[in-house]
Amino acid sequence: MSTNKIALITGGSRGLGKDMALQLAQAGHDIVLTYHSRQEEAQAVVGQVEALGRKAAALQLDASQAATFAGFAEALGQQLQGQWGRSNFDFLINNAGIDAAAPFAQTTEESFDRLLNVHFKGVFFLTQTLLPLLADGGGIVNLSTGLTRFTTPGYAAYASMKGAVEVFTKYLAKELGSRGIRANLVAPGIIKTDFTKAVREQHPQLEAYMSGQTALGRIGEPEDIGGVVAFLCSEAARWVNAQRLEASGGYSL
Numbered sequence: 467m468s469t470n471k472i473a474l475i476t477g478g479s480r481g482l483g484k485d486m487a488l489q490l491a492q493a494g495h496d497i498v499l500t501y502h503s504r505q506e507e508a509q510a511v512v513g514q515v516e517a518l519g520r521k522a523a524a525l526q527l528d529a530s531q532a533a534t535f536a537g538f539a540e541a542l543g544q545q546l547q548g549q550w551g552r553s554n555f556d557f558l559i560n561n562a563g564i565d566a567a568a569p570f571a572q573t574t575e576e577s578f579d580r581l582l583n584v585h586f587k588g589v590f591f592l593t594q595t596l597l598p599l600l601a602d603g604g605g606i607v608n609l610s611t612g613l614t615r616f617t618t619p620g621y622a623a624y625a626s627m628k629g630a631v632e633v634f635t636k637y638l639a640k641e642l643g644s645r646g647i648r649a650n651l652v653a654p655g656i657i658k659t660d661f662t663k664a665v666r667e668q669h670p671q672l673e674a675y676m677s678g679q680t681a682l683g684r685i686g687e688p689e690d691i692g693g694v695v696a697f698l699c700s701e702a703a704r705w706v707n708a709q710r711l712e713a714s715g716g717y718s719l
Contacts, residue, residue, distance in 0.1 A: 470520065472546070472555040473699055474498045476529055476592070477562030479508035481659035482609070482691050486559060487511050489692030490699060491520040498545065498555065500527035500538075500562065523549055529562040530583035535595040543599060556604040557699045558596060560589045560631075563609065567620040567665055578623050585627035590634060603646040607698050608635050610653040610710065616718040620665075628653075632710060639708035648707040650698050655714025657686040681716025690715070 473490045477483040478499025487497045488511070497515045501508035501524055508524035515522035523545050527538050546552045564584050566577045589608060600606075610632050613625035631651070638649035656662055656676050666672055677684050694713050697703050 470494060470496045471557065471699070472496045472498060472550060472552070473557040473559060474500070474542070474555050474596075475559045475561055476500045476527060477502070479504045479511055479524070482654065482657065482688050483559075483561045484511050485688040485692035486561060486695045487515055487522070487692075488518070489689075489696045490557075491515040491518045491522070493696045493700060494520070495557070495696075495699065496521040496550065498523050498525065498542065500525050500529070502526070502528055502562070521549060527562070529588040529592065530564075530580065532583075532587060532591040535592050538592075539595050539599060542596070546599070554599050554601040554604075556601050557607065558593065558600055558604075559607045559609075559695055559699075560593065561609050562588070565662070565664070566624065568623075569620055570622040573623050581623050581627050585624065586630045586634075589631055593638065597642075600647065605647060605699055605703075606635070606638055606642075606649040607695050608632075608638075608649070608651050610651045612653050612655040612712055612714040612717055614653065615712065635710075636708045643707070648698075648703070650703075650706060650708065651710040652691065652694050652698065653710055653712040653714070654691050655680070655686055655712070655717045657688060657691065659688055676717070679718055680714065681719055684715065686713070686715060 473495045475483050475486050478487045479501040487499050491497055512522040512524050566581055608631050610628045613621050614629045635649050635651050673685055691713055
């Protein structure tokens, strides 16, 4: 039976999720990552984790479809039993996300619902569904955004969903504390990933502007975030609970 802690990362096939998987593996964790449609990329991350001497698995999940979560939990339980000889895992990292930027006045109900289903409803009900599989003394890390503190026009809906997740996380910390489960938030600033590629290409001056507004003088890289998540999933963070940890390089101070 494995004695390593197991971390489940949604949306772990690329970008921030991929870096979280690798940094958690370097910190000694085994990894289960989910992917929406990029199975080959997910398997490549599994290979990278295994190259670090850790166990890993990739499972398909559409984080916007709450009706599928019970089936996902069943598949996860089978994977945990078959690969680890365990009936639970230790850390849940709700990372999966989509981008749909639009000015408030042009935001459609369809776009709003897409963001809601992934970033809030999905996070809420996936966490609820996986609670029986989450080990006592474990932890939850939810991904928020710097946009809940500062504003960038075009992100009213997205940032509002993340604001809801921030409140939700406090309730998780309070209600799950009796099981020794901690719940915290990581709030990245703008990061160079596929997630922000479209908006950076549409606005070539954006990166220079954002860098100029950041105390450290640049925008973020995926490698800037994984270590923060790994810290929150470590014994060093055992007394950190219900906290929002912004990793934006000191943007808009």
